[in-house]
Amino acid sequence: RKEVEQDPGPFNVPEGATVAFNCTYSNSASQSFFWYRQDCRKEPKLLMSVYSSGNEDGRFTAQLNRASQYISLLIRDSKLSDSATYLCVVINNDMRFGAGTRLTVKP
Amino acid sequence: DVKVTQSSRYLVKRTGEKVFLECVQDMDHENMFWYRQDPGLGLRLIYFSYDVKMKEKGDIPEGYSVSREKKERFSLILESASTNQTSMYLCASSSLTGAHSPLHFGNGTRLTVT
Numbered sequence: 001r002k003e004v005e006q007d008p009g010p011f012n013v014p015e016g017a018t019v020a021f022n023c024t025y026s027n028s029a030s031q032s033f034f035w036y037r038q039d040c041r042k043e044p045k046l047l048m049s050v051y052s053s054g055n056e057d058g059r060f061t062a063q064l065n066r067a068s069q070y071i072s073l074l075i076r077d078s079k080l081s082d083s084a085t086y087l088c089v090v091i092n093n094d095m096r097f098g099a100g101t102r103l104t105v106k107p
Numbered sequence: 108d109v110k111v112t113q114s115s116r117y118l119v120k121r122t123g124e125k126v127f128l129e130c131v132q133d134m135d136h137e138n139m140f141w142y143r144q145d146p147g148l149g150l151r152l153i154y155f156s157y158d159v160k161m162k163e164k165g166d167i168p169e170g171y172s173v174s175r176e177k178k179e180r181f182s183l184i185l186e187s188a189s190t191n192q193t194s195m196y197l198c199a200s201s202s203l204t205g206a207h208s209p210l211h212f213g214n215g216t217r218l219t220v221t
Contacts (some may be wrong), residue, residue, distance in 0.1 A: 008147070034209050041215075041217075042214065042215070043197055043212035043213060043214045043215050044150070044197070044210075044212050045212070046209045046210075046211075049209065087149070087150070089209075089210075094152065094155075094165075095140075095152070095210065097142075097149050097150040098149060099147060099148060099149030100149060
């Protein structure tokens, strides 16, 4: 089993839709969690940290479920510019990346 | 803003060549990392460094070495390039303070080995 797993997608959604991705992790001792966004042929960029109590940044909401060992990212009112690959990162003593979930938002 | 600069955006090398990929960061970060990214496999850690002259193997160090002579610079070396090292290489840095601080990436080097 991979340490960090994501559904690769692609998720194809219309503008304005709400879409959610999950990322499961195998190490219950993992301590920190992040979501990154990566545009085609570009480097990953930090989207948001994931806090235990859940956190929101505009249209984006991140949640952590320690009991089930997954994190989630919810995007509301999706825009064309949200089209990208979303990578989850799980940290214990090192950083583990998921392979990414590809999102395409269509007009 | 943190700036992580990789010396080349695209590189084409021949099998057997020695290849140097350079990475410089300007934020006095202690930690630096080299990843490769391949379709379907995500980012895989090659080597990382927590301090000058210090290096640790990541998940896939075979065929690679690194050098960290100065805090701001972390070099990845392919001693004898092979076609299976064709990939996107990403350098990243992070601060030691506030444990587990996020990574800041360079814009990547797309290496093709022919």
